[in-house]
Every structure is written in structure tokens, then in C-alpha cells.
Amino acid sequence: MRHTISVFVTNEFGVLSRISGLFSGRGFNIESLTVAETMDPEISRMTIITRGNDKILEQITKQLNKLISVIKVHDFTNEKHIERELAMIKVSHKTENRAEILSIVEIFRGRILDISPKSYTIEITGACEKIEAITEILRPFGIKEIARTGSLVIGRSPK
Amino acid sequence: MTKNKTMTGAEIFIQCLIAEEVKTIFGFPGGVLLPVYDVLYDGPIEHILVRHEQGAVHMADGYARVSGKPGVVLVTSGPGATNTVTGIATAYMDSIPMVVFTGQVPTALIGNDAFQEADIVGITRPCTKHNYLVKDIKDLTKIIKEAFYIATTGRPGPVLVDIPKDIFTGTTVFNYPDKVSIPSYQPTYKGHPGQVKKALDFILKSKRPVVYAGGGVLLSDASKELTKFSEKLGLPTTTTLMGLGGFPGTHPLHMGMLGMHGTYAANMAVTDTDCLIAIGSRFDDRVTGKIAEFAPYAGVVHIDIDPTSISKNVKVDIPIVGDVKKVLKEMITALPKAAELKKFRKGISEWSGEIQKWSTEHSLTYDRSGKGNIKPQYVIEKLYELTKGDAIITTEVGQNQMWAAQFYKFDKPRTFLTSGGLGTMGYGLPAAIGAQIAFPRKTVIDIAGDGSIQMNIQEIATAVQYRLPVIVAILNNMVLGMVRQWQELFYDKRYSHTCMSVAPDFVKLAESYGAAGFKVTEQEDVEKVIKSALKIKDRPIIIDFRVEPFEGVYPMVPAGQPINKMLLV
Numbered sequence A: 001m002r003h004t005i006s007v008f009v010t011n012e013f014g015v016l017s018r019i020s021g022l023f024s025g026r027g028f029n030i031e032s033l034t035v036a037e038t039m040d041p042e043i044s045r046m047t048i049i050t051r052g053n054d055k056i057l058e059q060i061t062k063q064l065n066k067l068i069s070v071i072k073v074h075d076f077t078n079e080k081h082i083e084r085e086l087a088m089i090k091v092s093h094k095t096e097n098r099a100e101i102l103s104i105v106e107i108f109r110g111r112i113l114d115i116s117p118k119s120y121t122i123e124i125t126g127a128c129e130k131i132e133a134i135t136e137i138l139r140p141f142g143i144k145e146i147a148r149t150g151s152l153v154i155g156r157s158p159k
Numbered sequence B: 001m002t003k004n005k006t007m008t009g010a011e012i013f014i015q016c017l018i019a020e021e022v023k024t025i026f027g028f029p030g031g032v033l034l035p036v037y038d039v040l041y042d043g044p045i046e047h048i049l050v051r052h053e054q055g056a057v058h059m060a061d062g063y064a065r066v067s068g069k070p071g072v073v074l075v076t077s078g079p080g081a082t083n084t085v086t087g088i089a090t091a092y093m094d095s096i097p098m099v100v101f102t103g104q105v106p107t108a109l110i111g112n113d114a115f116q117e118a119d120i121v122g123i124t125r126p127c128t129k130h131n132y133l134v135k136d137i138k139d140l141t142k143i144i145k146e147a148f149y150i151a152t153t154g155r156p157g158p159v160l161v162d163i164p165k166d167i168f169t170g171t172t173v174f175n176y177p178d179k180v181s182i183p184s185y186q187p188t189y190k191g192h193p194g195q196v197k198k199a200l201d202f203i204l205k206s207k208r209p210v211v212y213a214g215g216g217v218l219l220s221d222a223s224k225e226l227t228k229f230s231e232k233l234g235l236p237t238t239t240t241l242m243g244l245g246g247f248p249g250t251h252p253l254h255m256g257m258l259g260m261h262g263t264y265a266a267n268m269a270v271t272d273t274d275c276l277i278a279i280g281s282r283f284d285d286r287v288t289g290k291i292a293e294f295a296p297y298a299g300v301v302h303i304d305i306d307p308t309s310i311s312k313n314v315k316v317d318i319p320i321v322g323d324v325k326k327v328l329k330e331m332i333t334a335l336p337k338a339a340e341l342k343k344f345r346k347g348i349s350e351w352s353g354e355i356q357k358w359s360t361e362h363s364l365t366y367d368r369s370g371k372g373n374i375k376p377q378y379v380i381e382k383l384y385e386l387t388k389g390d391a392i393i394t395t396e397v398g399q400n401q402m403w404a405a406q407f408y409k410f411d412k413p414r415t416f417l418t419s420g421g422l423g424t425m426g427y428g429l430p431a432a433i434g435a436q437i438a439f440p441r442k443t444v445i446d447i448a449g450d451g452s453i454q455m456n457i458q459e460i461a462t463a464v465q466y467r468l469p470v471i472v473a474i475l476n477n478m479v480l481g482m483v484r485q486w487q488e489l490f491y492d493k494r495y496s497h498t499c500m501s502v503a504p505d506f507v508k509l510a511e512s513y514g515a516a517g518f519k520v521t522e523q524e525d526v527e528k529v530i531k532s533a534l535k536i537k538d539r540p541i542i543i544d545f546r547v548e549p550f551e552g553v554y555p556m557v558p559a560g561q562p563i564n565k566m567l568l569v
Helices: A015-025 A054-066 A095-107 A128-141 B009-019 B031-040 B053-067 B085-093 B120-127 B137-152 B165-169 B193-205 B215-219 B223-233 B264-272 B324-333 B338-347 B349-361 B376-386 B399-407 B428-438 B457-465 B481-490 B506-513 B523-535
Strands: A002-010 A032-037 A043-051 A070-075 A081-092 A111-115 A119-126 A143-148 A152-155 B005-008 B024-028 B046-049 B071-075 B098-104 B130-133 B158-164 B171-174 B209-213 B237-239 B254-257 B275-279 B299-304 B318-321 B392-395 B444-449 B471-476 B516-520 B541-546
Touching: A002 A015, A002 A054, A015 A032, A015 A043, A015 A054, A015 B120, A054 A070, A081 A128, A095 A111, A095 A119, A095 A128, A119 A128, A128 A143, B005 B009, B009 B031, B009 B137, B009 B165, B009 B171, B024 B053, B024 B428, B031 B071, B031 B098, B031 B165, B046 B457, B053 B071, B053 B085, B053 B098, B053 B428, B053 B457, B085 B098, B085 B120, B085 B158, B098 B137, B098 B165, B120 B130, B120 B158, B130 B137, B137 B158, B137 B171, B158 B165, B193 B275, B193 B299, B193 B318, B193 B324, B209 B223, B209 B264, B215 B223, B215 B324, B223 B324, B223 B338, B237 B264, B254 B264, B254 B349, B254 B399, B264 B349, B299 B324, B338 B349, B376 B399, B376 B444, B376 B471, B376 B523, B392 B399, B392 B428, B399 B444, B399 B471, B399 B481, B428 B444, B428 B457, B428 B471, B457 B506, B471 B523, B506 B516, B506 B541, B516 B523, B523 B541
Parallel strands: B024 B046, B024 B071, B071 B098, B098 B158, B130 B158, B209 B237, B209 B275, B237 B254, B275 B299, B299 B318, B392 B444, B444 B471, B471 B541, B516 B541
Antiparallel strands: A002 A043, A002 A070, A032 A043, A081 A119, A081 A143, A081 A152, A111 A119, B005 B171
16 A cells, blocks of 8 residues: 655754665665755655555554654555645647647646747646646657656645 | 863763773774874773774673673774674674774765775664764764663664764864753653553463563563563563573573574474563564464563564564563562462463473483584583583574573573674674673683684684683584584585585684683593683683584474474484
């Protein structure tokens, strides 16, 4: 099962390799990992997408917590949360399909960031599935390059 | 203490060690450490000069295991640092408190492939509890304080601190922090009262309970509490290799060690139990054998300070996260009245009888006829007898280790030192040296094999230099015995590269180092030579026991089999 975990860590040198080393050393899987400072510059937030059964997830959470640099681990999987990823997609265009590409971008609420005689660079934000959906739809036009951030996650505030 | 005084980093480093009450460090100098060694020259810290940095780490490890205090290592950058890795990994697997200080090239050169530069923080990240690179002299005291705190609290372990040369030569005002505050590191010591109660209720309802105690009992200094707990409830108790000495080896409730080379009684009891009480143990694969058939009828209670140990290999029904000593005290306090305990003990008497029967029918044994070559088990029994069970025993890894575990009865904690988790050949001699330095008057014996001893034999020179009467009892069978045993049983006796026909003359080797050397070829001479060795008090002793080359370690559970499927003698 896919899990989205936020890991709050002390913002110090080497911390990223402590986390990634734990995953590789213990054979855990990382689908994506993003990291940036929080409001407190001494703390960074990592968002990790991983897969595994309950037993593996229990170990991942516990092993992360065991690291001295880890302040908090939060698995968002079983609670309401918002997940977003940003992708920039460079897709080829020709005279006859420009309008079609633009309408696809509009449907997905994307933006055109850059236009060249042969390609559009599209910015798209959304959950992982949305990014994958537009990628599939754009693929027949000829995708030249994709850059993705990996997922970010935040819990929904109580109503 | 000299506070608020401006000092060099090297002086501050030594002051920090003094503040941490470090008496002895194990080290080897080098280029980037010159400023520190210059300060060391004036005392008061005792420095043991080793012959190889791996030896330094195992010595600090042995020192820590017998004394309970953190072992401290000081080595130089590059190869000095990389040579410590096996020792650090050994300590990490067995949760030994240790602080390793490595010199590093000056800050400005880091990353430049400088002379004797190695990214030791990167290299040791997966085998330390935590590690640091000191980048600013102002952080030096805080980092050292944290390093000792992390190494010795919670589940102990090695911590490495990498210190560049310019930090040692820089100056700042010395102030050692009184307290440590690491918000992200808050080990749980006290057991949850609800879980303690739940566990006790479950234990008291059981009919076939077993205690399975591990190294955590020793690390937490809880052997008294464990003994009391087992006695009050009359619980049959087995220990892991790491747990030997945590429960008296000669106690009537002790079933011996369990696992791959465990006793028949312990392995059968764990297989049939309805209530497995795991205390400071971690369900290692050498203990469980085939995991799906391990303790198949048991509800599992697990006391451990490390939450990651719980339900890692075996599903735990009642976990109690906490310090073993504290939790056992809580459990003893919560025990019911004497009458009810008596009733419980009576209720499990049939079970205890069954275990007793297993113990008698299949006790640890070997050919005691006295015919033929010296039996290695006989040597260990003689060592036990002649030291009255009061020696500190270290081992190398392999058959020597298993025979030592089986045939020396450890009644006291912190008297059996062995590389349990990592299985490091070459551990025993330096560990024995570390133990001897911690307890100069104790008899310390390294039970070795002819293969393992050659992995750190150079430390004999260290023992000679400091006049340490460590006894190295080599069970010399001219082969890498444990691997050979597997080849005999599972690889059609194809003895691929396990024959060590070329070895030094250990007596001459000992003498060339300035140690005493003995060679024993007849079983009838074993006792006499051990007695002579025990009289020597001013230098190390190597005894070359020429033992039966084809002797095997039994019982044995073949890898991947359930532990009740043992090959017996």
C-alpha cells in the first residue's frame, strides 16, 4: 500500500543521507522524497512516498523515529490530507495540434510557462494521479522532458 | 574544573574527557592528532597504545562490556578512521556504549581528497547510533557532551565524533555544558503500567511459560531483577548468547542458551511454550531459526527499550517499551501475594518437570572417554573448573565461541564478552585486553580458534607493553572449524578453503612478542598447563591446545530449520 509520510528533521548537514541511507540500508522503498525548511529554519520537513504492508510501515516509522535527527514522523495515509506535486512538461507541438494541447492544459488547470517554435513547457500542479493522467494524454504529442517535484502533503484542518 | 578559560581545541578535548570521567582511552596517533597527543603527554588520561585501530575499538568495547562505562577510542584520519569500522559495527550490533573520536583533515581541505582524508561520518552513518563532524570549535563541548549522552542512554551504542585538525589548534573559551537537551531523542524508560498489568495477567494464566532473556538484561544491569522475577514465578529461563551471565548459569531454572547451538531443553521449551516472555532480546535469526515455526503456540510478551525491536521479526502480543531493569521492578512490585504465586508455581510444575526431563535426557555432552585428541569442550570445562567460574571470558567467533557459551557456566553478569550480532573474528583478544584494563586483578581468558586469533594477533604486543596477564587459549584444530562443520554436514565434505595447515608456531610467536607460550597435545596435560598459565601475572600467555580437528558443535539447528529440529551429538 502507498503511504505518504512527513518527517520533521533537524536541519543539519548530512540529515538527508541519514534518512535515505536508512531506507536503502533496510530495503525500504522510496517513490519520492522532497525536502525543504519549515517556518523554523532549524527544522526541515521531508515528505516521503513509500510502499509496504503494515508491518513494513511500522518498521519504517519506528526506525525513522529512532534516528537522533528525526523530531517527528507522521503518516497521513489514514487521515484527511491534501497532496500536491508540481511537474514541468516539455511537449512538442505542430500547427495542427496546438489548440488541442492548449485545451488539455486548460482542462487540467495547467499553465504554459514557455513557448518555442517546436515545444510548449507546461506547469501542472496536483495529486500524483493528475500528473500521471496529463502525462498520458500528452504522450502521443511527443513529450521531450519531464521534471517532477515529488509529492508534498499537509493535513486538512478540522472543520 | 578549569572553566571560562581560553584554551586550544586539543586542551578542550582533554578537559571534556576529564569532565566525562574518562580514565582510559584506546588509541593510535597520526598527523592530524599531533596537537591532541601533545596535550595527552601531560596526563592525566591513561592512553593505551594499540597496534591496529580495530584493536582499539574492540578494547574499548571489552572495557565497556565489563565495566558498564562507555569505551573511548582516539584515532587519526583516513586509514586510522576506516580501520575502526569493523569494531564500530561490532559494538553497534551488540548495543555497546562507546565514543570514537577520529581526527580529520583541516576543515579547508575536507572534500579535496587530501592526504589521509576519508569521509568517516558518511562511512559510519549506518553503523553508529549517531555521528558528528565538528565544524566549529564553539560546538566542540556540546557535541562531546551529546556524544557521551547518546552513547550511554536508551539502547546504548557507538557514537563517532570526527574532529578536523584546525578545530584542535583553534582556541575558544572552555565551558562544559551541565545538561544535554535533545528534543528529538527521548528514550522511554518506565514501562506503561497498563501493559505491565496486562503482561502479568497473561503470564499468570499461562501453563507453559518461558523466559527468553537477552543482552538487554546485562546492558540494563537487571540480572538481579530477572533472577528474582523468574524465581518468584518459578519460570524456566533461557538466555541468548548475549544474555549469558544475565541469569545465573548454574541456577536450577536455567535451561541454558537457546537457538542454533542452544540446548535441547531450551529449544524444545521455546517451541512448546504458551507464553514467551522476551526480555531485552530481539528475536535474532540465530535464535529463532525458521521464523514461521518459532514458538508457534505462544502469546509473546516483549520488554525492550527499543521500539524498533518489537514486532520486527516475530509478532508481539503484549509489548512493553522500557528499560528492562525498571520494567522488571514494576512487574515484581505488581506480583500477586505469595499464596497465589505458590499456586501458579504448582500449576506449572508439570511443565517444569517436562523441561527437567529434556535437560537430563539430552544434556550438553561430548566424548568424555579421554581417548584420542584433546576435546575442545574438555579444555573449556577445565578452564571453568580451575578459575572456579570466576574469570572474564572473551571469545573469537565460530566453534570456539559456541563451545565457550555451552561449557563455561556464567553465573555473573558482564563476564562473557563475545561478538554476538556481527560475529567478528578477531574480537576476543583485544576485548580481553580492554576487560583486563578495566579489572586488572581479574583472570581474563580469550577462548580462541587458530583462525580467529590471527585476525588481531598483533595486539599481543599491546598486552605485553602494559603487562596484562591475558590468557589466550587457542583451541587449535588447524581448520576454520565452524565453516568446515557446515561443509561436512551440508556440502558433501568438500572442504573448500577451510584448512589452515600453515600457521605460526604459537609458542615461538608468544615468546617473540615477550609473552609466555605453551603447547598442549595430550588431554592429561591440559590441567597442568592451565594452572601454570594462571600463575603468570606480568605478561600475556598463549596456550596452543592441539584439539580434535573433527569435533563439531552440537546440538545444531541447520540454517532455515525450526529450532526443535536439532542435530544432536
